Amino acid sequence: MSWERAARSEDVGRVLHRVDVGGHPMLVARTADGDAIAVGPICPHQNKPMDGGNVYGDEVDCPNHHYTYDARTGENGYPKRVFPARRAAAVKPITAYRTREADGWVWVHTGSSG
Amino acid sequence: MGRVAREMVEHAGLDVNALIDKLVAAAGAEFTTFYYYTILRVNSIGLDGEGMKEIVEDARIEDRNHFEALVPRIYELGGKIPDDIRDFADQAGCPDAYLPDSLGGAVGQRRGGGRTELGEYPASAGDPIKDLLKVLVEAERCAIRTYTDICNYTVGKDHRTYELSLAILNEEVEHESWFSEFLGEGPSGHFRRGAPGHSPYVSRFMTADVGRA
Numbered sequence: 472m473s474w475e476r477a478a479r480s481e482d483v484g485r486v487l488h489r490v491d492v493g494g495h496p497m498l499v500a501r502t503a504d505g506d507a508i509a510v511g512p513i514c515p516h517q518n519k520p521m522d523g524g525n526v527y528g529d530e531v532d533c534p535n536h537h538y539t540y541d542a543r544t545g546e547n548g549y550p551k552r553v554f555p556a557r558r559a560a561a562v563k564p565i566t567a568y569r570t571r572e573a574d575g576w577v578w579v580h581t582g583s584s585g
Numbered sequence: 586m587g588r589v590a591r592e593m594v595e596h597a598g599l600d601v602n603a604l605i606d607k608l609v610a611a612a613g614a615e616f617t618t619f620y621y622y623t624i625l626r627v628n629s630i631g632l633d634g635e636g637m638k639e640i641v642e643d644a645r646i647e648d649r650n651h652f653e654a655l656v657p658r659i660y661e662l663g664g665k666i667p668d669d670i671r672d673f674a675d676q677a678g679c680p681d682a683y684l685p686d687s688l689g690g691a692v693g694q695r696r697g698g699g700r701t702e703l704g705e706y707p708a709s710a711g712d713p714i715k716d717l718l719k720v721l722v723e724a725e726r727c728a729i730r731t732y733t734d735i736c737n738y739t740v741g742k743d744h745r746t747y748e749l750s751l752a753i754l755n756e757e758v759e760h761e762s763w764f765s766e767f768l769g770e771g772p773s774g775h776f777r778r779g780a781p782g783h784s785p786y787v788s789r790f791m792t793a794d795v796g797r798a
Contacts, residue, residue: 517675527730534734536610537679537727549727550680553720555689 477579480572483507487524487531492579497568498522499577500542502529507577508542511566521565531565540565586663590745594662597742604738604746605664608655610678611731611753612666615652617674618724619645621682625717628688633714637767639777641721644760646782648728651753654790658746679727685716718768725761732757752786 477492478499487498489512498521499509506529514521514533524534530548531540539548545567551559569580594601622645629638659666667673732754739747762773784791 525730525734532730536677537730549723553683553685553716553723554680555683555686558683 474571474578474580477509477570477577480507480575480577483577485526487521487526489522493581495581497579498524498531499570499579500526500531502526502542504529506542507570507572509568509570509577509579510540510542510545511568513565514538515563515565538562541567543567587661590661591663594743594746599739599742601662602664604735604743605659605662607678607735607738608659608662608746609664609666609673610676611735611750612652612655612659613673613677614679614728614731615648615655617677618679618682618728619649619652621684621724622648622721624684625682625721628684629714629717631714634717637714637718639781640763640767642781643778643783644721644725644763647756647760647784647787650782650784650787650791651756654749654753654787657792658749662746678731679724682720682724685713685720687713687716715768718764722761722764722768725757725764728757729754729761749787749790752790755786756784 475492477497478488478490482488483499483501485501485503487500487510490497490499490509492509496512497509498512499507501507503526508526508529508531510521510531512520512522514535516533516536516538519533519535521531521533521535525532526542527539529542531542533539538550540546541548545564547562547564551562554562571578591601594604622641626638626641626645629635629641656666667676732750735750736747736754739750741747759773759775762775763777765771766773778785
């Protein structure tokens with residue numbers, strides 16, 4: 472559990488981009504406000520990779536079925552916010568990692584934030 | 586399959602199989618949404634719901650039209666839709682648009698947030714029509730993300746799929762604005778269709794639909 476370099480700041484944009492951080496595969500991108508984020512690469516809905524997905528506002532959009540997740544906490548946004556309660560409770564989050572930027576790099580804390 | 590049609594798309598540098606996957610997912614979402622909107626429409630009841638019923642019907646029929654317009658393109662490119670409708674539903678590119686709890690049970694029984702053995706779940710507004718509108722508007726927003734993605738993927742490379750996806754996107758954007766207007770998010774800037782499910786943008790792609798203008 473430590474801060475590690477994930478990607479050069481200039482390489483991190485609005486599309487989820489895969490990196491390997493100390494043996495942990497992750498996807499990095501930026502929110503609409505420009506904040507760097509890092510999340511686990513797999514959408515738990517059907518266990519498919521989210522590479523190439525977009526970040527809309529501060530929600531990660533899985534490109535497979537467009538489940539969305541809070542980029543900072545990993546909590547599901549859609550469809551959880553409109554699903555019936557029993558189904559909503561079964562929607563799983565993704566892993567979100569703490570990030571910071573320094574010296575031209577996005578740094579990721581390999582302990583998750585959620 | 587249109588052999589040359591597929592070759593042109595491949596020659597332009599697109600992964601045609603990936604594109605077919607996107608189109609099948611989109612068609613699956615349209616098909617399942619048509620089904621769920623049928624349930625949502627019949628549950629648009631009461632003084633508030635009655636005013637929504639016709640708009641839900643427009644969106645419902647137009648989503649079916651989108652399915653009808655997508656299928657020929659999937660086969661032209663050498664793809665197919667799944668033989669089993671259960672597989673098709675599982676591949677649908679957007680979540681199911683379930684009837685909200687506030688409309689699914691006896692009045693007052695299933696409103697509000699709470700906790701189950703699996704964890705917390707979000708509070709519903711407790712207003713059945715507002716809950717219904719949230720389901721509808723979120724489904725349309727998912728569709729907008731879907732077709733924006735396909736347009737971005739095909740622009741300048743697969744002109745026919747791009748035009749079709751853009752036509753569908755135009756209708757999905759209008760659907761979102763209808764429902765968001767009812768949620769108090771500002772005027773839609775649109776009137777409802779002149780005829781139910783008219784599909785002003787997509788109808789020109791529905792060349793096999795007998796009787797359409």
